[in-house]
Amino acid sequence: MSTVRSLPSRPAVTDKREAILRAAISVFARYGYFNAKVADIARAAGVADGTVYLYFRSKEEILHSIFDRTMEEAIAEGRQQLAAIADPREKLRRIAQLHLERLGADRDLAVVFQVELRGSIKFMEEFSTAGLAEYLGIIREVLEEGQRIGIFRADMNAKIAAKMFFGALDEMATNWILSKKRYKLAPMADPVVDLFLNGVNAA
Numbered sequence: 784m785s786t787v788r789s790l791p792s793r794p795a796v797t798d799k800r801e802a803i804l805r806a807a808i809s810v811f812a813r814y815g816y817f818n819a820k821v822a823d824i825a826r827a828a829g830v831a832d833g834t835v836y837l838y839f840r841s842k843e844e845i846l847h848s849i850f851d852r853t854m855e856e857a858i859a860e861g862r863q864q865l866a867a868i869a870d871p872r873e874k875l876r877r878i879a880q881l882h883l884e885r886l887g888a889d890r891d892l893a894v895v896f897q898v899e900l901r902g903s904i905k906f907m908e909e910f911s912t913a914g915l916a917e918y919l920g921i922i923r924e925v926l927e928e929g930q931r932i933g934i935f936r937a938d939m940n941a942k943i944a945a946k947m948f949f950g951a952l953d954e955m956a957t958n959w960i961l962s963k964k965r966y967k968l969a970p971m972a973d974p975v976v977d978l979f980l981n982g983v984n985a986a
Contacts, residue, residue: 800838803828804852807845812891816846816899847909850900853892854914857885861921871929872980878922879952879972886956887968897957919945951975 806828810819821842825832839845861881868874886893901907922945929935955971 799828799830799834803830803835803838804845804849808849808889808891808895811846811849811899812894816842816895816902846895846900846906849892849895850910851914853885853896854918857881858914858917858921861918865921865925871925871932871934872976874925874928875922875948875979876972876976878925879948879976880969882952883955883972884969887959890960893956893960893968897953897960919949922948948979951979 803824807819807824810823810827813819814823819842821835822832824842824845825835828835835845839848861878864877864881865874868877886896900910923941926935926939926941926944926948930937930939930941952972952975955975956968959966959968959971
């Protein structure tokens with residue numbers, strides 16, 4: 784969600800772990816998770832194969848770590864920025880902007896999130912019960928806040944609406960990856976939010 788920031792300065796041991804994660808994102812995006820080898824990741828990170836196993840037990844754990852780290856950063860940034868916004872409608876707009884800005888700033892990360900993390904039912908089940916549930920919860924909380932103050936329909940199912948909102952952003956990101964045209968992803972946020980808030984009925 785805003786532009787991807789460089790990782791903060793940390794001890795050398797952690798830096799090596801981060802280098803492996805960054806390399807894994809690039810390798811998974813290029814070769815696909817199932818075709819990628821730990822040796823490919825090690826080579827891209829500039830470390831020995833055995834060094835990867837000092838930090839991660841398996842290729843699957845690396846994928847989990849990429850997901851967990853990205854979701855933790857996105858959720859932390861989202862909560863921080865939403866705390867300064869009063870209007871639930873503007874909160875939804877900021878969520879959308881942050882979502883598409885983060886993925887749009889890092890195409891390899893977007894490929895991993897939109898394609899590789901969905902490579903199996905097992906992966907999808909695991910990630911759906913992890914950080915994604917909390918992320919959807921944030922959206923639902925904003926919608927429920929809008930219901931309480933009379934901005935959003937009282938009869939709306941906030942849980943379903945949150946999934947619809949996320950689904951629209953998710954489709955924008957997937958289409959951006961697959962499109963042969965080159966365009967910026969972040970500007971798609973406003974049209975998605977406007978359509979979500981105003982519907983398709985003529986005024």
